[in-house]
Amino acid sequence: MSDYQVLIVGGGPAGLSAAAVLSKYRVKSLLVDEGVKLGGQLIKQTHKFFGSQEHWAGVRGITIPEKIVEQIDRNYIDIWTNSTAIGIYPREDRVYIRKNQKELIGMSFPYILIATGASENMILFEGNDLPGVFGAGAVQTLMNQFGVFPGKRVLMVGAGNIGLIVSYQLLQAGVKVVKLIEASPNIGGYLVHASKIVRMGVPIQTSSTILKAEGKDRVEKATICKLDENWNPIPGTEEELKVDTVCLAVGLSASYRLALQAGCETTFVKELGGEVVKRDRKQKTSVDKVYIAGDAACIEEASSAMVEGRIAGLAIAQNIFPEKAQELEEAIEKEEAALNKLREGPFGNRIKQGIEKLLGEVNGR
Amino acid sequence: MKDEIRKRGYLLEEDLRPEMIPQGERLTSAPFALIECVENIPCNPCETSCPKNAITIGENITDLPRIDFSLCTGCGICLVKCPGLAIFIADLSQSSDFALISIPWEFLPLPQVGSKIKGIDRAGKVVCDGEIAKVRKMPKDKTHIVTARVPRKYFNQVRHFQIVEEE
Numbered sequence: 001m002s003d004y005q006v007l008i009v010g011g012g013p014a015g016l017s018a019a020a021v022l023s024k025y026r027v028k029s030l031l032v033d034e035g036v037k038l039g040g041q042l043i044k045q046t047h048k049f050f051g052s053q054e055h056w057a058g059v060r061g062i063t064i065p066e067k068i069v070e071q072i073d074r075n076y077i078d079i080w081t082n083s084t085a086i087g088i089y090p091r092e093d094r095v096y097i098r099k100n101q102k103e104l105i106g107m108s109f110p111y112i113l114i115a116t117g118a119s120e121n122m123i124l125f126e127g128n129d130l131p132g133v134f135g136a137g138a139v140q141t142l143m144n145q146f147g148v149f150p151g152k153r154v155l156m157v158g159a160g161n162i163g164l165i166v167s168y169q170l171l172q173a174g175v176k177v178v179k180l181i182e183a184s185p186n187i188g189g190y191l192v193h194a195s196k197i198v199r200m201g202v203p204i205q206t207s208s209t210i211l212k213a214e215g216k217d218r219v220e221k222a223t224i225c226k227l228d229e230n231w232n233p234i235p236g237t238e239e240e241l242k243v244d245t246v247c248l249a250v251g252l253s254a255s256y257r258l259a260l261q262a263g264c265e266t267t268f269v270k271e272l273g274g275e276v277v278k279r280d281r282k283q284k285t286s287v288d289k290v291y292i293a294g295d296a297a298c299i300e301e302a303s304s305a306m307v308e309g310r311i312a313g314l315a316i317a318q319n320i321f322p323e324k325a326q327e328l329e330e331a332i333e334k335e336e337a338a339l340n341k342l343r344e345g346p347f348g349n350r351i352k353q354g355i356e357k358l359l360g361e362v363n364g365r
Numbered sequence: 366m367k368d369e370i371r372k373r374g375y376l377l378e379e380d381l382r383p384e385m386i387p388q389g390e391r392l393t394s395a396p397f398a399l400i401e402c403v404e405n406i407p408c409n410p411c412e413t414s415c416p417k418n419a420i421t422i423g424e425n426i427t428d429l430p431r432i433d434f435s436l437c438t439g440c441g442i443c444l445v446k447c448p449g450l451a452i453f454i455a456d457l458s459q460s461s462d463f464a465l466i467s468i469p470w471e472f473l474p475l476p477q478v479g480s481k482i483k484g485i486d487r488a489g490k491v492v493c494d495g496e497i498a499k500v501r502k503m504p505k506d507k508t509h510i511v512t513a514r515v516p517r518k519y520f521n522q523v524r525h526f527q528i529v530e531e532e
Contacts, residue, residue: 048448048508050408052426058410058446060507159374172472186371191404192449194374199525201489204374345405345427 004030004078004107006316007095009085009258010115012040013302014294014309016068018113021313023073027320030109031077032097034084037145039065040117042302044140046172047165050190055303055342062144064302088112088262090287111289111316114259114277115309118252118295123157126212128246132219136166136249143173151245155222156180156202157210163249164193167202170247178241181208181224183231183250211238213246222246252299262290267361271354272298280362282315282332283308291316300351307339375487376401378521386521387434396439396456396465400430401524402449414446441501444469445508454512455520464520465498470511475500476528484515484523493519495526 006022008015011033022029037043045061056064072079084098094106120135122128134142134150136158142148154175156167159182167177180197185207187194198204211223211233226237256277260266264285265278276298283291291312294305311332318328343352370380380403387397400411400420405427412422412430419436420443422428444452444467454467466484476482476497484493495515502509515523 050406050448052407052409053413057408058414058448186368187374190406190449191370191374191376192402192406192451195376195401195487196450198373198375198489199485199487201485201527203489206372341426342407344425345407347406 004028004109005320006030006111006113007032007085007107007109008113008115010040010113010117010294010296011035011038011079011081012115012117012294012305013042013064013068014117014296014305014312015040015113015115016065016072017306017309018115018293018313018316019077019079020068020071021310022317023071023076025313025317025321025324026073026076027317029077030080030107032080032083032085032099034082036082037065038069038079038081041137041140044137044144045165045302046144046169049303051303051342054338055306061302068306085258088258090261090263109289111291111319112262113283113291113293113309113312113316114256114262114296115292115294115305115312116255116258116296118254118299120248121251121253123210123248123250125210127214127219127222130213130215130219131217132215132244133213133246134248136162136247139166139245139247140169143169149173149175150247151219151243152176153178153243154245154247155210155224155241155243156247156249158182158249158251159187159189159194159204159206160249160251161189161193162252163247164189164197166247166249167197168193168200171197171200171202175245177202178243179224180204181210182206183209183227185229209233210246215244219244219246252295254296254299256292256296259285259290259292259296263287264290264292267358269354269358271350272358276358278358278362281336281359282318283312284315286362298351298354301342304339304342304351307335307342311335311339370403375489376403377487381521382429385432391434393457395458396454397434397437398432398439398441398443399453399455399521400432400443400447401451401453402430402447405429408448410446410448411443411452414442416440416442441467441510444510445503445506450508453524454510457517457520460517462517463514464517465512465514466520466523467499467510467512468525470500470509471507475502475509476511476526481529482513482526483529484513484519485525485527486522487524489525491527492522495523497526497528 006029293308456465499512
């Protein structure tokens with residue numbers, strides 16, 4: 001056994017929030033993050049958050065990580081950045097971590113929180129392997145974290161919040177967003193995000209998809225077309241766009257391979273985006289010592305990731321301090337109420353329904 | 366109506382809530398905030414930031430904001446605080462020919478007072494000419510307020526400015 005009670009994999013909003021809670025209860029924990037800078041996706045979110053005051057409304061995502069880190073008592077929490085948890089081996093009761101991407105260390109932990117977030121989906125089209133085809137997250141990393149232009153003329157694919165927001169951030173960097181296309185008939189993201197970029201000169205075209213990207217050493221042009229009500233390309237509607245960058249914002253998939261290695265069960269819940277790791281209301285998976293929170297549990301928002309991280313931290317503390325069970329249960333219920341409030345409205349309702357289904361299944365066992 | 370907005374991505378004048386624009390004398394007596402928020406998302410910085418308590422959302426933060434124009438002074442704080450950049454200030458009190466329209470601006474460089482602009486509508490189309498009248502830099506918030514003078518009849522159309530490059 002290592003010195004640590006808990007391993008937190010991932011230093012984004014969920015992982016950092018769990019660390020803050022665990023340090024408050026003086027639970028010695030190790031947080032590992034593969035990034036060079038703590039904060040997960042928050043470090044690229046230059047826009048202002050929505051929600052209520054208690055949930056960082058009006059605050060820019062980039063300023064949030066340091067605020068959470070301030071709450072982490074470093075006497076109890078060790079943080080290794082630039083370090084990847086590469087595998088969980090339940091039979092040996094070991095987790096292997098590449099510390100500073102050099103030293104391979106195997107350790108045991110009584111509790112593990114998987115807060116590894118999500119990764120970009122890919123769509124198939126001719127030329128999708130050309131330099132200049134990026135996931136939206138990669139474009140944000142290049143621009144917002146490292147100050148590097150991805151290109152100068154972009155076709156944005158996807159009208160969810162990520163596609164809409166990254167288009168705006170591209171405009172702020174001085175990049176031309178030639179068009180934003182969306183395969184479904186409707187814009188999936190917030191209307192205010194869409195309205196903003198339309199008045200700033202980015203046309204949005206729904207029921208459209210990309211057929212191919214072409215170019216010699218990188219993207220030089222892309223061909224898009226309209227889709228009929230059966231999602232089939234309509235012949236004759238092809239349009240060639242002179243772009244050097246194709247940015248794909250076509251959805252995220254939870255990164256939970258570590259959970260699978262640990263033996264956690266999954267189940268299919270349509271409302272939560274597909275296959276998700278089964279977990280109870282305290283973010284505990286089917287493996288008693290493994291917890292999951294944030295986008296790794298289900299694609300949602302930074303604000304809900306923070307609350308889920310806190311719930312997981314409190315639940316783990318409940319196991320370690322049975323004498324504080326009541327106090328911690330009340331704290332968990334407060335966080336659950338906050339989560340419910342965050343999930344109000346048409347966007348949150350789908351998640352609520354999905355989680356009800358998921359918990360129903362978990363409790364039915 | 367809502368279906369079309371979800372395909373288009375922007376609002377037409379007919380999509381705006383009629384109660385969100387002042388009536389009668391109030392329209393021309395002093396500046397006022399135009400809150401173009403039509404979707405139920407959990408969000409309330411406009412309500413919490415208004416120093417005159419002119420904006421109400423209430424307990425359920427997914428409700429749409431309502432504004433009391435008798436309390437609104439058009440100060441612009443809500444314009445700065447709105448995460449959706451969906452609030453604008455219009456001032457029709459200065460002249461019968463011109464309106465001053467203030468928009469949120471999160472670009473660098475900031476425009477220069479006196480610069481010529483094209484007034485852009487919600488669809489991204491040029492509707493008129495104008496001129497930058499005022500620039501208020503908000504160094505802490507980083508959502509700056511840029512005000513332009515445009516022909517008064519376009520006050521409910523102009524929602525963005527394109528700076529005309531000097532030759």
